[in-house]
Amino acid sequence: MNRIRSVIDGGIREGTFPGAVLLVSRKGRVAFFEAFGNRMLVPHAAPMRRQTVFDLASLTKVFATTLAMMKLADSGRVELDQHLSELIPSADLAEKKSLTPRLLLTHSSGLPAHKPFFIGLVEYPPDRRKEIVREWIVREPFDYETGKGSVYSDLGFMLLEWIVEVSTGTSLKEFAEESFYEPLGLRSTFFRTEDSPSDDLEYAATQYCPWRKRLLQGEVDDENAFALGGYSGHAGLFSTAEEVWALSEMLRGHYLGNRSDFFRPETVREFFRRQDIVEGSDWALGWDTRAVEGSSAGRFFSRDSVGHTGFTGTSIWMDLVKDVTAIFFTNRVHPTRDNTEAFKAFRPKIHDAIMEDLGME
Numbered sequence: 001m002n003r004i005r006s007v008i009d010g011g012i013r014e015g016t017f018p019g020a021v022l023l024v025s026r027k028g029r030v031a032f033f034e035a036f037g038n039r040m041l042v043p044h045a046a047p048m049r050r051q052t053v054f055d056l057a058s059l060t061k062v063f064a065t066t067l068a069m070m071k072l073a074d075s076g077r078v079e080l081d082q083h084l085s086e087l088i089p090s091a092d093l094a095e096k097k098s099l100t101p102r103l104l105l106t107h108s109s110g111l112p113a114h115k116p117f118f119i120g121l122v123e124y125p126p127d128r129r130k131e132i133v134r135e136w137i138v139r140e141p142f143d144y145e146t147g148k149g150s151v152y153s154d155l156g157f158m159l160l161e162w163i164v165e166v167s168t169g170t171s172l173k174e175f176a177e178e179s180f181y182e183p184l185g186l187r188s189t190f191f192r193t194e195d196s197p198s199d200d201l202e203y204a205a206t207q208y209c210p211w212r213k214r215l216l217q218g219e220v221d222d223e224n225a226f227a228l229g230g231y232s233g234h235a236g237l238f239s240t241a242e243e244v245w246a247l248s249e250m251l252r253g254h255y256l257g258n259r260s261d262f263f264r265p266e267t268v269r270e271f272f273r274r275q276d277i278v279e280g281s282d283w284a285l286g287w288d289t290r291a292v293e294g295s296s297a298g299r300f301f302s303r304d305s306v307g308h309t310g311f312t313g314t315s316i317w318m319d320l321v322k323d324v325t326a327i328f329f330t331n332r333v334h335p336t337r338d339n340t341e342a343f344k345a346f347r348p349k350i351h352d353a354i355m356e357d358l359g360m361e
Contacts, residue, residue, distance in 0.1 A: 066286030
């Protein structure tokens with residue numbers, strides 16, 4: 001695996017990220033699992049370790065919100081093409097009433113990508129903020145006609161969290177813990193909320209936040225998630241590469257039909273299927289698939305690969321044909337967020353190196 005090591009060492013040397021953890025598996029067996037560089041640089045350097053806990057950022061969308069929706073669809077409590085007006089009957093949803101989970105999961109709802117809600121939210125009591133932000137999203141004008149475009153949207157996943165809460169009678173946090181993390185024995189996969197107890201885990205530091213005026217470590221990087229108590233449907237989950245691999249292996253087993261303890265295999269296959277709602281869109285249900293050009297998965301992952309990236313420097317790609325999983329976690333936003341373009345160019349390089357070292361290019 002010398003190519004992999006060379007590429008990652010080069011990324012650290014060039015300042016693309018301070019450190020990384022890479023776990024690669026082939027046919028369900030770990031082929032590579034190493035840590036590189038530092039989990040933090042300021043106020044002092046600290047080495048990255050294989051068990052370093054990362055802010056997963058938007059991997060929350062697939063390993064919390066999408067998993068929850070998969071469970072609800074699998075059990076028949078939610079139908080993917082039900083209108084929000086049926087799923088959240090007590091709310092005044094205005095022009096958002098005809099949106100469906102399928103449209104939200106495929107980022108084709110018409111909702112904008114992002115809004116800095118946190119600026120206004122902090123003026124409200126913490127226990128009212130989720131209610132307030134949902135009212136704001138309902139009132140937010142559409143960016144484009146529903147089902148006629150595709151814009152990656154945090155707002156859509158904030159609404160999906162609402163569906164989970166109404167359908168289960170509990171929070172996304174509690175439902176994900178009880179349905180997945182606890183049964184799988186995961187001890188380092190969790191949402192850190194304002195009342196979370198202190199712990200002695202080693203976290204990968206993220207940015208020095210200009211708004212909060214402090215270095216973030218073990219605290220959610222996303223400002224909207226922070227203002228909402230530490231998490232939302234789009235961000236806030238923390239985990240390690242090894243435990244994310246355990247979650248991905250659970251999904252892989254169902255996809256292959258080797259297990260059916262969490263879902264029916266056909267449910268996982270539907271969520272992993274490119275939905276083709278919008279021409280040219282590569283979205284499956286909650287999951288991205290490998291684009292023909294310009295994918296972060298590089299050149300050698302199959303078109304039938306599913307994956308997702310996170311703003312903090314996290315990613316997963318699962319090649320469902322070649323049976324390869326790559327979990328690549330970095331703290332690329334530490335100590336600042338300023339290297340977005342360099343890191344965007346780096347992601348396909350490491351995935352190409354993985355496939356080359358496995359002899360699967």
